[in-house]
Each structure stands twice: as C-alpha cells, then as structure tokens.
Amino acid sequence: MIKVETYRPQDFVDFSQPENVQAYQDALTYVREQYLGKTWPLVINGERVHTDEKLTSLNPCDTQEIVGYTAKATVEHAEQALQGAWAAWAEWKTWSMDARARVLLRAAAMLKRRRHEFNALMTLEVGKNYAEADVETAECIDFLEYYARQAMKYAHFGAAETFPYPGEENGLMYIPLGVGVSISPWNFPLAIFAGMLAAPIVAGNCVIAKPAEDSGCIAALFVDLMIEAGMPAGVLQFLTGVGEEIGEYLVTHAQTRFITFTGSRAVGLHINEVAAKVQKGQKWIKRVIMELGGKDAMIVDETADLDVAVTAAVQGAFGFNGQKCSAMSRLIVTDEAYDRVLSAFVERVGALKQGTGEENANVTAVVNEESFEKIQKYIEIGRSEGRIVAGGGVDGSKGYYVQPTIIADVDAYARVAQEEIFGPVVSVIRARDFDHAIEIANSTEYGLTGGVCSKNRARLEQAREQFEAGNLYFNRKITGAIVGVQPFGGYNMSGTDSKAGGPDYLTNFMQLKTVTERF
Known part of the structure; x- marks a missing residue:
C-alpha cells in the first residue's frame, strides 16, 4: 500500500496575476527554442524508431508554422509493438500494484x-489559450494521482466483497486483461491521452x-x-500514424485484448462493430471502452439568475472554441425567458x-482544415434552419x-x-415550458452532458x-469535469458510460477471478 497524502485535485493557475x-x-x-520543428519518433520496446514518412503538425492559429513532425507508423510497426507489449506483460503483470502506482506518482x-512547458506546447499545437491548456495539464496530473491511489483498492486477494x-x-x-490499444483525440491531447493509458497500465496491462x-x-x-518516470520498455508502446491504417490493424487483431477509444460516433461505432467479430486464433471477447461525443444542452427557465445562466452558456459553448464533447451546443430556453x-x-x-x-484570446482557431470546412457547412445549414444573430463569419x-x-x-x-x-456554433431553441424543455433536451441520440x-x-x-445525460450540472457551465469529483462519461450514443476519473474506472481494464480453498 503506497503511503501518500489523500488525493486532492490540482489548483488552476490564476492568469490575472x-x-x-x-x-x-x-x-x-522555451518551447519554441527546444521543440519547434522537432521530429518525434515512435517508441517500440523502449527504442526510438524513426521512419521515412512523417506526419506534419501545424499551428492552427498560423498554418504557415510547423510545430513539429511525428513518425508515421506502418502495420509492421504495429505488429512489432503488439508482440513486444505481450512480451513485456509477462513481467509487468507480476509487479505489485504499489510499484506500478509509484511510476504514475x-x-x-x-x-x-514542467507544467507551463506542457501548457505552451498545447498552445502551439492545438491552439489552446492559457487557461484551457493549464486546466488540461492539471487534469492530466489529477488522472495520474487519482488512478495511482484508486489502484490500491484492487491490490489484494479479497478486494471485492464475498460472504463467508x-x-x-x-x-x-x-487480474489485468493483457495488452490493449488506446486511441485518443486531439481536443484533449494531453489529459485524455494520459488518462486513457495510465488507467490500464497501473492495473497491470500494457498499452x-x-x-x-x-x-x-x-x-x-x-x-x-513516462519513460523518464520509470516506465519499463514495452509496457507503453507509442505509435503515431494514420488511424485507418495502424488503428484499423490493431483493433481487428486477434491478439488485441481491449480497446479504449475517445472520438467521433462514426469511428467509435465502426470500432465496436469490427471488435465484436472474432478473428482466427482469438481466445477472448474484446472489451471496448469508448466515449463518442454529444449534442449537449443547457436549459434556462424564467426563474434563473440571468447573469449566472449567460455566463454558463458562454463558458460552456465557446471554451476551446466549442471543441469539446461536453460543450454546450444547444441552449433551450422557456418561452417566458427566451x-x-x-x-x-x-x-x-459579441465581447x-x-x-x-x-x-x-477567448476564442482561437479550430484545429484543422477538415474541422474548419465542416463547421462552415453547418453554419450555412443554420442560415436556412434559423436566424444567425452572432458570428457566422470565417x-x-x-x-x-x-x-x-x-x-x-x-x-x-x-x-x-x-x-x-x-x-463554436450554438443553436438556441424556444420551449413552451419546462416539461417541453426536458423533452427537447432528450430528443437527440446522445447523452453526455x-x-x-x-x-x-x-x-x-x-x-x-429525467434529463438524459451522463454528467448533469445545475446553475453552472456544463464543461470542466474534475477528476475524482465529477466522474465523466455518457450513455446512449455518447459511449459506454465508463466514467473516467471515477471510482470504478480501473475495473474496465481488469477481470475477476474467484478462488475457493476448502480446509
């Protein structure tokens, strides 16, 4: 059992100072001097692997600026990483839960x-402003601290209740599952990336x-x-590349034990479908943990404090330019208050x-050309489906x-x-009354925030x-879940409701064995 202070979420930096x-x-x-234009290799079995082909990462706020390059993995690299991870697992699963937790700590x-260093690289690579980047780095620290402590619950025989x-x-x-694949998104490129790998690793898996x-x-x-912190070779394999190539290869592979994914509904449903198909030589049902986004709504009624409601709407809708699965994209207002x-x-x-x-800046650039074009298309659709009363320009x-x-x-x-x-696009919808507002909120296929x-x-x-949402907030913004305080995850088409940062999240990456001895 690790002997450390009780978990407490990180404070956020006050940028008014x-x-x-x-x-x-x-x-x-510092980041510009040290990292700008750098090529980052794959990491397979503890070795840095460079490739001839590379992916280019641009600054979305200035697309003439190249932030860096990453190696482009092939299916051969993916196969090597998978086999190496299984070899590493033979020893990693024997480490005590305490020892694994200490790597995270x-x-x-x-x-x-190094908090500001990581913040600054996020600012350059995905366009986050100071507060958005800092909150994310704080969340990353929280995931590491929280999962290290949570792991102690599962560390011994008899960890779950049985009757005598x-x-x-x-x-x-x-017991851990084995080797899995983690496919993470760009909108929380540090916190979600880290949380999705730290949880299965501390539970005794390789990722x-x-x-x-x-x-x-x-x-x-x-x-x-993580390597500098003491992560053994092969436990964490790092593959940058194209999802349709290496991602598809790994999620369909017979030796992939579990898949954890955060991203779009379409890709998630495809992963769920192909993972369900048993491949030749496969000896398990693959476990799939996923979070797939939302069409999140906030209801404001006629009794609400107007300043509280508007502040919550602006923060929830336009924090990181609405590029959050939890972002408020529908504002539902009762007729009397509309x-x-x-x-x-x-x-x-407008301010x-x-x-x-x-x-x-309060609002920066969206992450890439694909998003830019998609959002433009929806704004044009919105011109025919409603009245643009703010923004609309690109x-x-x-x-x-x-x-x-x-x-x-x-x-x-x-x-x-x-x-x-x-x-950064919000639809404002008029409801007859509060009952109608709940009906509208529940009218999509999603159920996230x-x-x-x-x-x-x-x-x-x-x-x-009655409100169908995995995370429901009253009289505040609907984004910004804190690890251990507001476990995060949705249901319906928003995912498997796995509750990242919650007390049972690690069990997604473990299985139970019952052992009986008669004396």
Whole structure:
C-alpha cells in the first residue's frame, strides 16, 4: 500500500496575476527554442524508431508554422509493438500494484514541475489559450494521482466483497486483461491521452497508445516523461500514424485484448462493430471502452439568475472554441425567458476576443482544415434552419478561424440541433415550458452532458431524474469535469458510460477471478 497524502485535485493557475502570465510566456519562448520543428519518433520496446514518412503538425492559429513532425507508423510497426507489449506483460503483470502506482506518482510530480512547458506546447499545437491548456495539464496530473491511489483498492486477494462459507476460504481477486490499444483525440491531447493509458497500465496491462494525427507532439512529450518516470520498455508502446491504417490493424487483431477509444460516433461505432467479430486464433471477447461525443444542452427557465445562466452558456459553448464533447451546443430556453436570455447571450458573445492561443484570446482557431470546412457547412445549414444573430463569419487566410456563432429560433429537430458540429456554433431553441424543455433536451441520440439554470427546486429535481445525460450540472457551465469529483462519461450514443476519473474506472481494464480453498 503506497503511503501518500489523500488525493486532492490540482489548483488552476490564476492568469490575472502578471507573474503567471510572464511564466507562461517564458515557457512559450522555451518551447519554441527546444521543440519547434522537432521530429518525434515512435517508441517500440523502449527504442526510438524513426521512419521515412512523417506526419506534419501545424499551428492552427498560423498554418504557415510547423510545430513539429511525428513518425508515421506502418502495420509492421504495429505488429512489432503488439508482440513486444505481450512480451513485456509477462513481467509487468507480476509487479505489485504499489510499484506500478509509484511510476504514475513520479510522472505526476515531474509534470507539476514542467507544467507551463506542457501548457505552451498545447498552445502551439492545438491552439489552446492559457487557461484551457493549464486546466488540461492539471487534469492530466489529477488522472495520474487519482488512478495511482484508486489502484490500491484492487491490490489484494479479497478486494471485492464475498460472504463467508463454513470450512472454506472464498475470495475475489482482480487480474489485468493483457495488452490493449488506446486511441485518443486531439481536443484533449494531453489529459485524455494520459488518462486513457495510465488507467490500464497501473492495473497491470500494457498499452499501445495512438494519439490523433493533429496532436502527436504533445503526446510524444508525455511519453518521454513516462519513460523518464520509470516506465519499463514495452509496457507503453507509442505509435503515431494514420488511424485507418495502424488503428484499423490493431483493433481487428486477434491478439488485441481491449480497446479504449475517445472520438467521433462514426469511428467509435465502426470500432465496436469490427471488435465484436472474432478473428482466427482469438481466445477472448474484446472489451471496448469508448466515449463518442454529444449534442449537449443547457436549459434556462424564467426563474434563473440571468447573469449566472449567460455566463454558463458562454463558458460552456465557446471554451476551446466549442471543441469539446461536453460543450454546450444547444441552449433551450422557456418561452417566458427566451427573448431576454437570447439578447444577453448575444451581447456577451459579441465581447469575446478572437485571436491566437499565444495572445491568450477567448476564442482561437479550430484545429484543422477538415474541422474548419465542416463547421462552415453547418453554419450555412443554420442560415436556412434559423436566424444567425452572432458570428457566422470565417477566415482561413492565416489560420482556421471561425467566429463564435449563435443561431436563434432553431427547431428542436433541425440538423444543427441534432448533429454534432464540434465547433463554436450554438443553436438556441424556444420551449413552451419546462416539461417541453426536458423533452427537447432528450430528443437527440446522445447523452453526455447537460445542464439546467433555475431557482425552482422542483424543476431541478425533475431534471435530476429525467434529463438524459451522463454528467448533469445545475446553475453552472456544463464543461470542466474534475477528476475524482465529477466522474465523466455518457450513455446512449455518447459511449459506454465508463466514467473516467471515477471510482470504478480501473475495473474496465481488469477481470475477476474467484478462488475457493476448502480446509
């Protein structure tokens, strides 16, 4: 049993203090000097592997600037990584839970000391402003600290409850699954990447980690940190490459034991489908853990505090440009409050500053050209499905800039109100009353986050029971789940409700064995 202080989430840096702004800007200078243009290799069996072909990572706020390059893995690399991970697992599974947890704790301590360095690389690679990057690095530290402590619950025989039986010893023991694949997204390129690999690793598994193509540099920096923290060769294999190539190869492979995925609904459902098919030589049912996004709504009724509601709407909708699976993309307002809420929302959004992450703008560029074009298309759809009352403009001359956009008077079943856009676009929908608002909130196929702003206790309790969301927030923004405080994950088409950062998350990567001895 590790002997450390009780888990407590990291505090966030206060960027209203000039010294913190200066420290961040110093880190940006350092990262430019040390990492800009660097080529990051694969890591297979502890060896750095360079490839002839590479992926290029651009600064989305200035697409003329190359942040770095990552090696492009082939299926041969994927096969090598898989076999090497199984070889490493033979020893890793014998390590005590304490010993594995100490690797995570060491990594967390190192990351605390290099916090702004990681923040700054995120600013350059995916366009996060200071607060968005810092909150993410804090979340990454929290995942490492929290999972290290949670692992202690599963470390001994009898860790799960059984009832006694005369003349026998009966008990349950948790054992790791083996080797799995982690496929992570670009929108939380550090925290989600780290959390998705740290949990199965501390539970005794080996992981092949494949980050999104747009955020391979920050992932590579974290892998280097984990190795420096004492991660044995082969336990964490790092493959950058194209998902349709190496990702597809690994999720369909007979020797892949589990798959953890965060990304789009379409890709997730494909992974779920192909993982369910038993391959020649496969001896298990693959376990699939996934989070697939949402069409998240916040309800505001006529009793709500207007300032609280509008602040929650702006933060929830436009933090990191709406590029969060938890972002508020639907604002549902009861008829009596609709006009004043919409007016205040438009006014507040109009004051947001758009610019680069390095300038610490409120709204920066979206991550890549594909997202840029997709969001433009939905804005055009929105012109015919509602009234654009804020934003609507785009500028791709230097970076992938989309103005924060509000589409008013949208029908609940319009495309912009049903389909995930994943950008700074909000549909505002009028509800007859609170019951109708709940009906509208539940009208999509998703069930990730949601919120209600109201002073009416009966309505809040009604929403507690009826609002279909894995994470539901009252009188605050619907983004920003904190590890160990608000375990995160949704249901319906939003995923398997695995609750990352929650008390049972590690069990996704373990299986139970019952052992009985008669005396």
